Amino acid sequence: MKPDHSNKVIIVTGASAGIGRATAVALAQAGAHVVLVARRQERLAALVDELAVYPGRRLALAGDVGDAAFAATAVPQVIESMGTIDVLINNAGLGHHSHLAEMPPADMRRLWDTNVMGLLYLTQAAVPYMQQQGSGHIINVSSIVGQRPLPAMGLYCASKTAVNFISRTLCMELRPYHIRVTTVYPGRTLTEFGDALLGNRRTNPTALARVPAVRVAQAIVKAIASGKPEVYITWYDWLFAHANRLFPRTSDWLVGQISGRTSR
Numbered sequence: 001m002k003p004d005h006s007n008k009v010i011i012v013t014g015a016s017a018g019i020g021r022a023t024a025v026a027l028a029q030a031g032a033h034v035v036l037v038a039r040r041q042e043r044l045a046a047l048v049d050e051l052a053v054y055p056g057r058r059l060a061l062a063g064d065v066g067d068a069a070f071a072a073t074a075v076p077q078v079i080e081s082m083g084t085i086d087v088l089i090n091n092a093g094l095g096h097h098s099h100l101a102e103m104p105p106a107d108m109r110r111l112w113d114t115n116v117m118g119l120l121y122l123t124q125a126a127v128p129y130m131q132q133q134g135s136g137h138i139i140n141v142s143s144i145v146g147q148r149p150l151p152a153m154g155l156y157c158a159s160k161t162a163v164n165f166i167s168r169t170l171c172m173e174l175r176p177y178h179i180r181v182t183t184v185y186p187g188r189t190l191t192e193f194g195d196a197l198l199g200n201r202r203t204n205p206t207a208l209a210r211v212p213a214v215r216v217a218q219a220i221v222k223a224i225a226s227g228k229p230e231v232y233i234t235w236y237d238w239l240f241a242h243a244n245r246l247f248p249r250t251s252d253w254l255v256g257q258i259s260g261r262t263s264r
């Protein structure tokens with residue numbers, strides 16, 4: 001049976017593309033009121049139109065999640081317009097393809113501001129409302145590479161490791177307020193992520209399989225119903241993450257062998 005999220009107010013960041021867009025569509029199909037956040041206003045407006053066939057209301061908020069002032073104004077706007085926030089999905093993110101020693105400071109700042117600070121700003125803005133209502137759910141989209149570093153993706157991996165620790169801490173801190181926290185660990189997913197990378201464009205991306213964004217979206221929609229603290233999308237993502245913990249040096253060697261051929 002498909003989850004029913006009728007009348008839930010759900011914020012999705014990074015809703016203009018990829019996983020966030022697919023999640024917004026799946027949530028609208030499940031009856032939710034969806035708040036769409038991203039920088040590209042025209043894409044959000046087009047998505048609002050596309051979702052008009054489904055029940056529920058929409059609110060498009062264009063802005064940069066890495067800007068603290070955006071979160072400070074966006075969350076009260078959601079409360080004013082929708083009355084509550086049931087779920088916050090921190091999904092907006094970007095990657096890079098550059099070695100750490102060569103990464104320009106502006107890129108490092110932008111990546112960290114988007115992937116880590118953006119998540120924190122919106123979470124801090126939303127939590128007081130959730131505490132007041134005595135319920136809520138925060139879903140943080142991490143990555144399986146937050147569980148092990150990869151050459152040429154080091155700061156991205158580190159940002160996702162930070163997301164994992166922040167998520168697990170929030171889970172413990174917010175439990176007394178009946179606010180659930182879920183970390184989602186997608187593996188390689190077919191989205192616009194590769195086009196938006198900071199740094200050098202990959203000329204020889206790995207041939208590893210990618211799952212469609214809708215599969216991640218469906219897992220997120222299910223997680224809202226189940227409240228699971230951790231969600232993997234495929235069995236091989238789960239295996240990748242756990243094998244890394246059990247055999248860190250072997251997996252470093254293996255990843256070095258594979259990515260040595262593809263990291264430049």
Ligand SMILES: NC(=O)c1ccc[n+]([C@@H]2O[C@H](COP(=O)([O-])OP(=O)(O)OC[C@H]3O[C@@H](n4cnc5c(N)ncnc54)[C@H](OP(=O)(O)O)[C@@H]3O)[C@@H](O)[C@H]2O)c1
Nearest residue numbers: 014016017018019039040064065093143188189191192193
């Ligand atoms: N694709 C993968 O293989 C993969 C694997 C594991 C995890 N993930 C994670 O999944 C999440 C979604 O990525 P995706 O693959 O769907 O990538 P995507 O197709 O490039 O979408 C990224 C989304 O984030 C938004 N965004 C980026 N910077 C933003 C900012 N500063 N403020 C507001 N919105 C911003 C983009 O919208 P605007 O440009 O309009 O702002 C876009 O809607 C990310 O957190 C990513 O790290 C992806």
